[in-house]
Amino acid sequence: MTKIKTTILLLVVFLLATTISNSQNQNNTNKELQAIISYHDSIFWKGFNSCNLNILKKYVSDDLEFYHDKNGLTKGAEAFLKISEKNLCSSKNNWKLRREAVQSSIKIYPINNYGGIISGNHLFYITENNKPECLDGVAKFTHIWQLKDGLWKMTRVLSYNHKAPPQNTDKKEISLTxxxxxxxxxxxxxxxxxxxxxxxxxxxxxxxxxxxxxxxxxxxxxxxxxxxxxxxxxxxxxxxxxxxxxxxxxxxxxxxxxxxx
Missing domain, CATH: 2.40.128 (Lipocalin)
Structure with a gap:
């Protein structure tokens, strides 16, 4: 093998190895990001379900924008926390709302030099007048998380395509004349x-x-x-x-x- 061919072969091997290494590092980085966002997102919603305003306050940015297809746009952490306290955490309510993500639907994507996006489907359960909890609605969600000054916060929240849950799923439809x-x-x-x-x-x-x-x-x-x-x-x-x-x-x-x- 000539010296030129040997040099070219070594260069190809080097480039291939570098590409594989970068790909592996990128995959590892994405997996770490997915784990981090998944963790913080789950903690936020635990706070939501338990009406822990301290957790919610910790995780929402001051310039939060919450988009809801039924209730419209809520801007700012202060407005969001007031609504949460009034509608979810008030002792006057005779009902309780619980949100649960459909784990199989969740997708997480990186945003370069910012943070990441988590999206999927979620379910809403309601307990009313001390009756057993029941499924009240289904919807889609998208949350945008930002890493700033070492802290993870949600800057944008979208909850949309709200629908009533499927009913009578235990019943089978038949054909009649x-x-x-x-x-x-x-x-x-x-x-x-x-x-x-x-x-x-x-x-x-x-x-x-x-x-x-x-x-x-x-x-x-x-x-x-x-x-x-x-x-x-x-x-x-x-x-x-x-x-x-x-x-x-x-x-x-x-x-x-x-x-x-």
């Missing part, structure tokens, strides 16, 4: 004298009561359920097979018995 579905449609008189209107939309029923519009999926020939609310709708027939009323249940409890007109 249009003829059977059509026998259930019509107008029903509620106990408050309000008219409930039921129409068919393909293989489902749509139930309209005032401003409420619910889609009902068949579980049996007489029982339907909502996927958006903890509601079921049971159609009662008389001895001749004619529908006489609809019984509406919420979380298993009867909330309405509407008579068919």
């Amino acid at each position: 249009y003829e059977l579905l059509d026998s259930l449609i019509g107008k029903y008189l509620a106990s408050n004298k309000e008219t409930i209107t039921i129409t068919r939309k393909k293989s489902m029923l749509q139930i309209k009561a005032g401003k409420m519009l619910a889609t009902a999926y068949p579980q049996s020939e007489s029982l339907f359920f909502s996927k958006e609310r903890p509601l079921t709708f049971e159609f009662i027939k008389n001895s001749s097979g004619k529908v006489t009323k609809m019984v509406v249940r919420e979380k298993g409890n009867i909330v309405e018995e509407a008579v068919k007109k």
